[in-house]
Amino acid sequence: MTVSLEQLRRCHFAVDLGASRTRVYVKGLGLVVDQPSVAAMNTRTGALIAVGEFAEKMTGRTPDYIRVVRPISGGTVVDIEIAQRMLRHLLGDKIRRSLRRKARLRAAACAPHDADPLAQRAIIETLVGLGARRVELVDTLIAAAVGCGLPVERPEASMILVCGAAATQVAVLSLGSIVCAERLPVGGEAVDQAIVQYLRHEHALMLPNQSVRPLQLALDDNGLTPYGPASTEIHGRDVVTGLARSVRVNTAAVREAVQTPLMSVLDGIGKVLRDCPPDLVADLADRGLVMVGGSALLPGFDQLLREATGMPVHIAERPDVCAVQGIGAMLEGRIEPLVLDPLAA
Incomplete structure (x- = not known):
C-alpha cells in the first residue's frame, strides 16, 4: 500500500469502511457520510429495506423475513454486493450523480495495516462497483496519524x-512511514462481548443488542479505573424465565470482566515498543x-493505558473520524510531501 500524495490528490472521494461505521469524504464537500455499517434486507425479495x-x-x-447484516467485519468487506448497495444508498442520488460526471473517477480507501491481498481486493472491488476507475x-x-495532526513527516517518533x-492497531511512525506496527484482533466489540458474557454467567441476564455501550457510559469517565461509581443498575431479560428484570451490578466486577481484551491491547503496545529503535522510544x-477510533472513548481506557505504560496518553479531538479526515486532507492537498533529495557527489 505504497501510494504517493500526488496520486491521492487526483482522487475525487475517499471511503473509510469500518466494522462499526462507514464514512465517505468527497473532495470539495468534506465528510458527507458518517453512518453505521448496517443494512436490512428482505430475504423474500432480496430488496434492501434500510441502511x-x-x-x-x-x-x-x-420479523423472520427481514435480516440485518453487517457487510464489513474488522475493516474487511465480507459481502461485496451488499456493501456496494449500502454505499449507494448512503451517498444518495445527488452525490452519486456529481461523482459520475467525473471523466475518470478515482477513489481512495483506508485499509487495515498488513491487510492480506484478498482483503485489499475486496475493498477495491467494492469501490469499482460504485464507478471508480482506479482505487488507491x-x-x-x-x-x-495525519487526521489527528501528528507530525509524521519529522525525524522523530x-x-x-x-x-x-x-x-x-498500534504503530510508531517517523519520516512519513511506519517503523513498527502491530494489529490485534481485539476491539470495542470484544469489550462488549466480555460484559455480555459476565452478566449472562453471573446474573443470568441477557442484554438487548444496543445496551452494552450505554452500560459502558454509565460507568462514568473513570469507568475502567477504581475511581468510578461502585455500582450501576442494568435492565435486561432473565435467561431462565424470559421476563424483564433489573439487577444492580458491581462495577468492580465489570472492570474485572473486561481485563482480558484490554490486556491484549497492552501486550500489543509492549511488543511494538520492544521492536522500536531505542532513540524513537526515548522520544515517546x-x-x-x-x-x-470510536473505542478510544471507552470510559477510563486512556487512564488505564497511562498507568500501565507510564507514558502520556492523549485522545484525539475527534477520534472517531480521524482516519477519514486524514485521507481527506491528502485528497485536498493540505499535506506537503516529504522530499529527501540525494546529496550531490
Missing part, C-alpha cells in the same frame, strides 16, 4: 493507537501516544 442508523435500530427487532489504498495508521470496533517518553 445506516435506521437499519441499526432494527437489530433484534425484526492508504494504511489506516497513516491516515489516522509519533505513536498512534487506532481503537476500532473489531481490531486495534515525552510525546506519549495518541488514541483514535
